[in-house]
Amino acid sequence: MRKYSINRSLCGGTVLLTGATGFIGGSLLERILELDPGPNCVYVLVRKREGISPKARIDKILASPLFVRLKPEALRKVKVIPCDLTAGNLGLSDGDRQILLSECTHVFHSAAFISFAAHLNSAVRINLLSTRHLLGLTKRMPKLRAMVHVSTAYANCTRNSDEVLQERLYPSSMEPSSFIDMMERMSCEEINHKTEEILGNHVNTYTFTKQMAENLLAMERGNVPLSIIRPSIVLNSWSQPTVGWVDNVNSGACGFIAGIAKGLFRTFQATPNTLLDVIPVDMVVSTILAAAERAHQDPENLHIFHCTSNTINPTTWDEYCEEVVRACREHPCENLLWYPKARIRKNYLRNLLVLYVFQIIPAFIINSISPIWNFDKSEL
CATH class of the missing domain: 3.40.50.720 (NAD(P)-binding Rossmann-like Domain)
Structure with missing residues (x-):
């Protein structure tokens, strides 16, 4: 039209x-x-x-x-x-x-x-x-x-x-x-x-x-x-009003991207070859x-x-996660907590193990020492 x-x-x-x-x-x-x-x-x-x-x-x-x-x-x-x-x-x-x-x-x-x-x-x-x-x-x-x-x-x-x-x-x-x-x-x-x-x-x-x-x-x-x-799932803009515009990190799947970019998110449970x-x-x-x-x-x-984009430009969860990690490494954000690295895992127990070792336990440690180091958690 x-x-x-x-x-x-x-x-x-x-x-x-x-x-x-x-x-x-x-x-x-x-x-x-x-x-x-x-x-x-x-x-x-x-x-x-x-x-x-x-x-x-x-x-x-x-x-x-x-x-x-x-x-x-x-x-x-x-x-x-x-x-x-x-x-x-x-x-x-x-x-x-x-x-x-x-x-x-x-x-x-x-x-x-x-x-x-x-x-x-x-x-x-x-x-x-x-x-x-x-x-x-x-x-x-x-x-x-x-x-x-x-x-x-x-x-x-x-x-x-x-x-x-x-x-x-x-x-x-x-x-x-x-x-x-x-x-x-x-x-x-x-x-x-x-x-x-x-x-x-x-x-x-x-x-x-x-x-x-x-x-x-x-x-x-x-x-x-x-x-x-x-x-x-609605993402940031393609071209209007400008390339990549988004109002906040909670819009659509942008929280997923922001978590990886900061190094906070390391693992997600999903079927890797499922279309996103x-x-x-x-x-x-x-x-x-x-x-x-x-x-x-x-x-x-x-x-x-x-x-939707499913039949026009199909992307799997695995492909999307890899592309997000690549982009976050090429264009790192400020106040990076950890080197961006994340994977989609189908196995529940394996995902749970990685979740605790690389997300929950580090988060607990940071929360414990932040008052001592005067660390501003809001910057994450």
Whole structure:
């Protein structure tokens, strides 16, 4: 798809964006503001966090290196709206709600609770209920051109391992509205007791709730022009806004790289020849914008797009680890703790032995002597 056609529906529009403080959402915000011609205004829904106001959170992001190449007039398009996505009315004031309803042409939902150890109740509130609340608002927007929901390539991880996943909707184990009703009737103790049974073959609450959210959108979207994208493991940028950009070491698989670069991580348990599917964040953003245009062009149908590299540029865990180690040796980072060296090991006991000898015991020693040497562990 050519560049002009991707940007066409956004020209002169008004965007509503969730998740702007996250890795994908922040990258998407930067790309939208860069478009010329682009939208007239971008409303970002942000919640208050740890005593920091929503506006202060966005101001900090807009002052980061990610947005340095943008002109001041582009940054002035950003309008911050306080919210609580888990609340039935999204925590919006009456005035803010009316502004969004009367002006918005595009809705991009990238906010999510990406925690593989999250309590089921928390994952449901943020990944499922917030999606339903946002959809309810979106359905009332008379000027709406497109809505894009960011899901995950692992939402349907319960399928057979030899099955090729298609760009279509796969049914969840329960009907979403019935599941939500069931969760509202259950106490926290009952949810804890039945979590494993509810998840079924899902590996965690994240993939479970993301699949449930896809099905909820498909069933309740009404006339909303909708696209769903499924990115795999999101990495630093390929070229935009600059080569290798990432907002923090916890984004995607970047923590894996940072641990090896510092010499902290020495071993990982995995099947070495298993394919590792990673995708640069700027490719994900491009897919989101293309998906919005597709929904605008064909509003009747639900559109689902995979954003992965598996069949195009396959890489195994072993190959990826070797490449990371090589790059970390050629371009060593500051405050290096140990010479970068790491391997993928399939054997559980061998991995456990190396883990204790080369990671846990050294970490214990450093933690013990750091007060004596006045060693700043935060530099690691």
